[in-house]
Amino acid sequence: MIDRxxxxxxxxxxxPGIGPRQAKRFVYHLLNVSGYDRERVADLIHHLxxxxxxxxxxxxxxxxxxxxxxxxxxxxxDDALLLVVEKDQDLAALERxxxxxxxxxxxxxxxxxxxxxxIRERExxxxxxxxxxxxxxxxxxxxxxxxxGEHTSDRVREIVTPLRDHLRISVLGRxxxxxxxxxxxxxxxxxxxxxxxxET
Amino acid sequence: MIDRxxxxxxxxxxxPGIGPRQAKRFVYHLLNVSGYDRERVADLIHHLxxxxxxxxxxxxxxxxxxxxxxxxxxxxxDDALLLVVEKDQDLAALERxxxxxxxxxxxxxxxxxxxxxxIRERExxxxxxxxxxxxxxxxxxxxxxxxxGEHTSDRVREIVTPLRDHLRISVLGRxxxxxxxxxxxxxxxxxxxxxxxxET
Amino acid sequence: MIDRxxxxxxxxxxxPGIGPRQAKRFVYHLLNVSGYDRERVADLIHHLxxxxxxxxxxxxxxxxxxxxxxxxxxxxxDDALLLVVEKDQDLAALERxxxxxxxxxxxxxxxxxxxxxxIRERExxxxxxxxxxxxxxxxxxxxxxxxxGEHTSDRVREIVTPLRDHLRISVLGRxxxxxxxxxxxxxxxxxxxxxxxxET
Amino acid sequence: MIDRxxxxxxxxxxxPGIGPRQAKRFVYHLLNVSGYDRERVADLIHHLxxxxxxxxxxxxxxxxxxxxxxxxxxxxxDDALLLVVEKDQDLAALERxxxxxxxxxxxxxxxxxxxxxxIRERExxxxxxxxxxxxxxxxxxxxxxxxxGEHTSDRVREIVTPLRDHLRISVLGRxxxxxxxxxxxxxxxxxxxxxxxxET
Numbered sequence: 001m002i003d004r005x006x007x008x009x010x011x012x013x014x015x016p017g018i019g020p021r022q023a024k025r026f027v028y029h030l031l032n033v034s035g036y037d038r039e040r041v042a043d044l045i046h047h048l049x050x051x052x053x054x055x056x057x058x059x060x061x062x063x064x065x066x067x068x069x070x071x072x073x074x075x076x077x078d079d080a081l082l083l084v085v086e087k088d089q090d091l092a093a094l095e096r097x098x099x100x101x102x103x104x105x106x107x108x109x110x111x112x113x114x115x116x117x118x119i120r121e122r123e124x125x126x127x128x129x130x131x132x133x134x135x136x137x138x139x140x141x142x143x144x145x146x147x148x149g150e151h152t153s154d155r156v157r158e159i160v161t162p163l164r165d166h167l168r169i170s171v172l173g174r175x176x177x178x179x180x181x182x183x184x185x186x187x188x189x190x191x192x193x194x195x196x197x198x199e200t
Numbered sequence: 201m202i203d204r205x206x207x208x209x210x211x212x213x214x215x216p217g218i219g220p221r222q223a224k225r226f227v228y229h230l231l232n233v234s235g236y237d238r239e240r241v242a243d244l245i246h247h248l249x250x251x252x253x254x255x256x257x258x259x260x261x262x263x264x265x266x267x268x269x270x271x272x273x274x275x276x277x278d279d280a281l282l283l284v285v286e287k288d289q290d291l292a293a294l295e296r297x298x299x300x301x302x303x304x305x306x307x308x309x310x311x312x313x314x315x316x317x318x319i320r321e322r323e324x325x326x327x328x329x330x331x332x333x334x335x336x337x338x339x340x341x342x343x344x345x346x347x348x349g350e351h352t353s354d355r356v357r358e359i360v361t362p363l364r365d366h367l368r369i370s371v372l373g374r375x376x377x378x379x380x381x382x383x384x385x386x387x388x389x390x391x392x393x394x395x396x397x398x399e400t
Numbered sequence: 401m402i403d404r405x406x407x408x409x410x411x412x413x414x415x416p417g418i419g420p421r422q423a424k425r426f427v428y429h430l431l432n433v434s435g436y437d438r439e440r441v442a443d444l445i446h447h448l449x450x451x452x453x454x455x456x457x458x459x460x461x462x463x464x465x466x467x468x469x470x471x472x473x474x475x476x477x478d479d480a481l482l483l484v485v486e487k488d489q490d491l492a493a494l495e496r497x498x499x500x501x502x503x504x505x506x507x508x509x510x511x512x513x514x515x516x517x518x519i520r521e522r523e524x525x526x527x528x529x530x531x532x533x534x535x536x537x538x539x540x541x542x543x544x545x546x547x548x549g550e551h552t553s554d555r556v557r558e559i560v561t562p563l564r565d566h567l568r569i570s571v572l573g574r575x576x577x578x579x580x581x582x583x584x585x586x587x588x589x590x591x592x593x594x595x596x597x598x599e600t
Numbered sequence: 601m602i603d604r605x606x607x608x609x610x611x612x613x614x615x616p617g618i619g620p621r622q623a624k625r626f627v628y629h630l631l632n633v634s635g636y637d638r639e640r641v642a643d644l645i646h647h648l649x650x651x652x653x654x655x656x657x658x659x660x661x662x663x664x665x666x667x668x669x670x671x672x673x674x675x676x677x678d679d680a681l682l683l684v685v686e687k688d689q690d691l692a693a694l695e696r697x698x699x700x701x702x703x704x705x706x707x708x709x710x711x712x713x714x715x716x717x718x719i720r721e722r723e724x725x726x727x728x729x730x731x732x733x734x735x736x737x738x739x740x741x742x743x744x745x746x747x748x749g750e751h752t753s754d755r756v757r758e759i760v761t762p763l764r765d766h767l768r769i770s771v772l773g774r775x776x777x778x779x780x781x782x783x784x785x786x787x788x789x790x791x792x793x794x795x796x797x798x799e800t
Contacts, residue, residue: 290782340794342794357800372794376777383689
């Protein structure tokens with residue numbers, strides 16, 4: 001007989017940021033809620049992918065009908081820009097910020113300095129090649145300002161080299177992030193903040 | 201149409217210690233794994249309670265056949281002792297420590313100083329009354345060494361007052377916990393550590 | 401008789417970020433080092449201000465001869481720019497970053513939202529008025545990207561209003577700081593990062 | 601000419617738990633306070649050891665006249681017990697707890713697993729040998745419940761082996777420390793807590 005408590009705890013351990021102890025707490029949480037609530041969670045997971053599909057253009061997971069997601073098919077978005085992010089949640093953060101109206105591409109990961117990780121290289125090339133005839137002129141590398149983010153940006157720059165005749169490549173600007181204190185900011189952040197200073 | 205991504209994120213937010221952001225990460229994690237793996241999680245949750253039941257004696261959740269769980273029915277455990285814990289995971293920690301061979305009772309919560317929380321009072325009385333004829337002589341209050349734990353111990357002491365003729369009540373010993381540094385220990389911890397010092 | 405251990409611990413408690421417990425550790429540290437080392441610390445503090453003075457122009461503490469500090473008198477620095485920081489350490493961080501070659505002014509604090517704190521308002525006006533004839537055209541408000549920093553910037557803007565005919569006012573650019581992750585960045589940071597994106 | 605700002609920052613870096621950045625903040629703090637306050641700190645450090653001496657019996661730093669400190673000469677303290685701690689602050693914590701009335705010895709450090717650190721071995725032997733004729737029967741090893749603390753206890757046990765005919769050796773009791781939660785307690789803590797449980 002399977003020990004479902006143990007099995008489920010092990011499944012929760014594979015959730016991002018969850019260790020064995022918290023995984024066990026999740027199982028006990030589900031044992032303590034009503035059968036109705038537990039069934040509802042099972043059901044939502046069971047049907048999660050029913051109407052959420054991966055968009056073949058930007059590779060994000062979304063609820064859409066037709067061939068591609070709403071961001072990829074929205075005629076009011078700017079085809080001149082393609083912004084590359086690491087993961088779906090980064091794209092969601094940019095949409096919440098309401099600061100970008102171009103197209104997106106989700107790499108699905110980062111490359112670590114030790115050579116681990118995988119990104120959607122073929123799919124990115126395919127999306128760029130489809131977008132160039134539609135007017136794409138700038139690829140915005142919107143990776144995190146971390147060593148992994150920079151390493152991943154380097155790799156993307158490398159693989160798009162053959163397409164650089166049609167494409168400018170830009171990276172997100174450096175500067176003070178909300179909460180940044182000058183005293184604890186490094187040279188790159190401060191230089192960016194000074195170069196990008198804005199008249200008020 | 202239901203937005204299952206949002207609905208499931210909201211369900212994960214009710215998991216212990218999970219905020220909106222991590223809840224969303226869990227959903228994307230489940231979207232990124234294979235359909236097989238996702239289905240397996242749904243299935244484990246769906247069938248979680250099939251063979252896990254709440255033991256009517258100690259109130260823990262466990263996989264058992266017969267009227268009560270293996271700890272409650274094991275003839276090699278000492279009926280003279282009944283140890284009261286807050287939650288299933290505390291009981292599991294004690295079993296892992298391999299330091300106790302009596303019976304258990306799980307309160308299912310703590311009482312906060314502001315009057316919140318609920319514990320299984322009636323069930324505790326019933327279990328004590330069932331155990332007294334079997335030889336129960338000591339109730340071990342094994343609550344955490346926190347203000348909530350002490351408040352809950354006080355309440356348990358109160359409700360078992362009518363049974364005190366048949367019952368000694370003890371609390372877990374105070375002393376240095378693994379990792380405790382003297383400099384940062386309070387008077388209660390240090391007094392306990394001195395009283396309970398052990399010849400070596 | 402004075403209890404110097406207690407007195408000195410109390411003096412250390414007034415050091416930034418130091419609580420009673422660490423203050424006591426400092427005292428024991430000084431008791432445990434050699435008399436020579438202890439005397440050396442006393443002596444350095446005793447003579448600290450002998451050759452460190454507050455520059456009457458930028459208000460920072462520095463070792464200089466003549467009327468003002470080296471940054472204020474260096475003929476190779478750009479008199480068109482005056483950069484306003486909260487404290488000496490912020491100025492030091494900017495110098496380390498090697499990203500700025502104009503003049504400085506140290507406010508000596510921030511204004512909190514609850515109306516606490518004080519800044520060198522009169523001294524700032526005096527320094528601006530002295531710099532305008534020398535070519536000052538831009539005041540760079542280099543406060544931290546915190547609510548206190550912004551509140552302080554607002555106040556500085558207010559007090560320099562009478563001088564705005566001679567002066568542009570700018571603030572440091574927003575964007576990704578080193579270590580910033582997109583997912584956890586707010587709208588202001590992301591908007592700044594997109595606006596300030598840089599071709600590579 | 602010496603750069604006193606840098607020199608003093610370097611001296612503060614040797615204070616326990618202080619990095620280069622906080623060391624610099626301390627210097628700026630001292631520059632910003634009044635000359636009177638700065639002078640007072642220098643003076644307290646200068647005279648710190650004037651009336652604080654190291655007790656030749658227990659090795660703690662204290663203000664005492666006569667040959668040894670008040671704890672070592674107090675006729676109301678129990679000569680049967682000698683409690684060994686790592687550092688002065690541990691002794692102070694025990695005194696605050698008001699739970700011990702025997703004699704003390706301060707080791708002045710711990711031994712790390714990698715073979716670093718030094719303790720006052722000769723002085724400990726001398727103190728034990730002086731106390732045995734006065735009635736010493738128990739040596740209480742009151743080290744922290746950490747791997748370093750245990751390693752140091754082992755070493756002390758080793759060096760007092762020749763004296764074990766006259767001496768029982770005890771260690772502080774294990775149990776729940778204030779704040780301990782059962783779920784996160786390890787086997788040693790839980791076993792100690794159960795063994796040392798106390799009737800109430």
